[in-house]
Amino acid sequence: MSAALLDIRDLKVSIPTPQGIVEALRGVSLHVAPGEVLGVVGESGGGKSMIARTLTHLLPYRAQASGSATLSGTDIMALQGEALRQFRGGEVGLCFQSPRAALNPVRTVGDQLVDRFRAHAPGDGLKRRAIAALAAVGLRAPETLIEYFPHQLSGGMAQRVMIALSLSCNPRLLVADEPTTGLDVTLTGEILDLIAAQARDGDRAVMIISHDLAALTKVCDRLVVMEKGLIVETGATRQLITAPQSPYTRRLIAAVPDVTTRRTTSPESRDGETVMTLRDVEVRYPARFGGKPPPALTGVNLDIRTGDTIAVVGESGSGKSTLSRAIMGLLRPTGGEIRFRGHTLSAMRFNQRRGLRRYMQMVFQDPFDALNPRMTVEDIVSDPLRLTEPDAARRSAAIDRVLVEVGLDPSYRTRRPHELSGGQAQRVGLARALSIDPELVVLDEPASALDVTVQAQLLDLIRRLTERRDRAYVMVSHDLATVRALCDRIVVIDAGRIVEQGATEDIFTNPSSPKTRALLDAAPRLHVDAR
Amino acid sequence: MSQTPLLAPTRRIARMEPAVVVGSAIVLLVLAAGIAAPWITRWGSTQIDPLHFLQGPSATHWFGTDGNGMDIFARVLYAARIDIGIALAAVALSVVLGTAIGLMLGYAGGWVDDIGMRGLDIVQAFPVFILALAIAAILGASLPNLILTIGLINAPPYARLIRAEVVALRHRTFIEAAECAGNSHRSLMLRHLLPNALTPILVIAPLNCGWAILTLAGLSFVGLGIPVPEAEWGAMISAGAADMVGGRWWTATFPGLALFITVLGFNLIGEGLQQRQAKR
């Protein structure tokens, strides 16, 4: 092992909160060598970010840290005053999680770069250096960009600016904390490549902290797996992926959806009766500042039959959520027609639509946001039941039944959302939708807000439900890999239009639209061959 | 989640902000003193001691007497009833009125909301105390009119607060989910939106009680509030202000202290609640 640049030994961090002391790090030891790209992976709440915050003395208020951390011999924990200031930015460049929040909103990009040059390496030609710094992270037209304020940048641009700021004073260690949060799959790859490239020349080291194991395998030399404030496994990427030692690592790996898994039952049931038809549906949101915005959805035709499980796949902003809300009658299309059970849903008023609610239900993306925080599980689940079942005793029996169906113990009835885990909350959401036995269920990214290990279990539950073929399911997703094992039919949507639709296997084996191919390429997968 | 119900309240108090505990203690103490006034002092609120005019604090008259020979200690105690009573009633009126308006505007949206908000803009274009002065002067001083005045002028901020909450909540998924679950307009508003929109109001209301007492006292101070012989802190300070020049400091000082301490109590509760809110 070459001499480590960063050496952390037995680092412990505890944070006092109103609920008691949280042990964020419980004895973490790791090292990074010059020229190395280290990935720190784990689920949210695993304490990963506290490593980055310890290195820059930015721990939360009243947090206690112990242990040792050295950067080429400098004792980081003992730094203070001017030495600490020089160290921050000069030795360690920290790249913040959400660049939009981390950039100063009232200073231009150029000024913010110049601030950093002045702090560490003052001299002449600061503006020229700022332009060069922006060009170095692959930003086009850096001469104009230096005059921009952060709110004028796109998400990808803001992240590149953030990287440029972190690198501006040529630190020996670049630490990136969840650098791809909120970015599209294609951008995620580009940004990670850019960050990893910083270790390739010279003796700089890079540490990337992320929850996204698949993305890290592509760029990291070595991985550290963290769970609940402890390192459970560490090793070279390839070795760790091919021969994981700890059960937690195995769970993380298993949770990466495998594009090659197919739907087990064949999609033969094409004879179900039609429950919903969409004809030439168009949705335009009202303009905010004059001008006519492009339609969120246009020219959409779709037939949904009983027994169908249809996936609507597209990138964020493609209009897939708009489509699911139009199907549910949560928004009124500005053009075209949606028919449900012989009624023109798109022309109905609130109270008429209310009459159809017993036949159509929805499961939402963020399980906690979808549950009324002040209601108990039984109130939540019985909310739609009150439409069909006036008798309280029978309603109560139905709640128990459906809770068992989604794999929850009936004792959960009296809990409130904040007493549930993410997976449990989503099961409650599912139970609410299924409680009145609807004919059509729309699932809006039902697993994407959950931790990866929980995702697999929930998707498995949904798969079992769809196999009964007594209902129609529409599942919205950004991720082709997850839907392959779940859906009979795939509808690919881009910029508000359906660009391709067909049987799942046809789409996978013979994608006709370039967008579909791009989505297939961007699907997360473990890269074990890369290094 | 079966908890031991016996211990739950004590635990809740232990978790409370110290400011809330101290503030509540002050307010309850002042209120209790006002209610128990007949047992605490032998003087009535408007009872005249013909032998002692403008006497300094003594064993007979703890806080001294005013120009009419009334016992200031007794009047300070009795005034707590009127001041706190009117403040609570006025704030209750503001909360109910503001919540109803805010809930409806926020839920209806569109042009109803636009027109309602412009209306609130216009009402709020008037500085509150000026509006209070004008309405109190025009309506004339009486207990119900004062409650109405203070309650009315303070309803718009509540309406705005609730509306903002409701508008924010309407974009939350659980409201969409509730709509999907087939709730009626009424049920969406009362069952799903209202309980979730009320939290900020519970924080503001105590601060507002303090403000309401100050407003009432201010109105009485300039002669537009509670009419003179009645015991009210602001009116007592006003009557005592003139005595100050002759060195008779007690007539204005004690009612002012009572007023200040009571408002401080309400403000401490509000501050503590805000702190707790922020910690979440």
Added chain:
Amino acid sequence: MLVAAFIAKRLALLIPVLIGVSIASFFLIRLIPGDPVLLIVPETATDADIAAARERLGLDQPIPVQYLRYLGGLLQGDFGTSITTNRPIATDLAQRLPMTLELITFAMLLALAVSVALGVYAARRLNRLPDMLTRIGAIVGNSLPEFWLGIMLILLFYQILGIAPAPTGRIGSDFAVPTVTGLITVDTLLAGRWDSFVNALSHLALPVVTLAIVISAPMIRSVRASAIEVMQSDSYRCAAAHGLPERKLVNGYLMRQTLGRLPALAALVFGNLIGGSVLIEFVFSWQGLGQWALRGLQVRDYPVIQTFVLVTATAYVLVFLIADIVQAILDPRVRI
């Protein structure tokens, strides 16, 4: 140019509010049941007097016509006549306004300086002694009745210590100077009377300090809260993590972002200031707008009440407009 467009847009939005304000103040005195003319004529008036007054005031016309006449008068600077003194209200206004303006301006400037300094100072020493003291001070200031505080300050500084002048107006009788602008501090300087200027300042001191204490309290809280928010924001932490020096952090990052919210805050507090000034003028016998209005309120001089309400609301709305514009200039994000 964008800021100019922004100002034009805000001005356009102002017009309906001002019209609304004029309608509200027009109808305010019609809140009372009964015939408004009876409120305006003296109690000794005969039926003929009443009829004459009704016609003179245009009260025999339909309500919309009455309103338009009222509005027309306002636009020409005609606010009507006081029914108790028979003086034109516009004359009284012109004479009284500067006195109140002076009081309010000094109080606002003092309060701004104090609250920015204390608020930021407290935030930078979060949960340590200076912060605790500032917070306690702010709660106390928020709970103090300004009129009582004024009286207590008079008791202390005039009655006991004898260092403040008697609370009887804005200048001692020996130091009187001719009125030019109506602003006593300006007039004394214009007259070249340094001694009068100092005397005027000594008269201003207590009322200004009283008002400033009361309005500083909410401002300190807000400034402290926004400074804390900025210091805990990712943008500040990021700048700290990249090793920017303390001075740059405070001036370029903390102050800039904290002060961005100050204009709106000051505008909001301006409303309290106007309200408080009525009480403070009463306590200090300050012959400003508040005293004038108060007399009108006590004797129910309705044209006076109406005008006072209208003028203060218009001022309040204009202050908000100015705050909006200042904020737009400070914050690049507003320039859409």
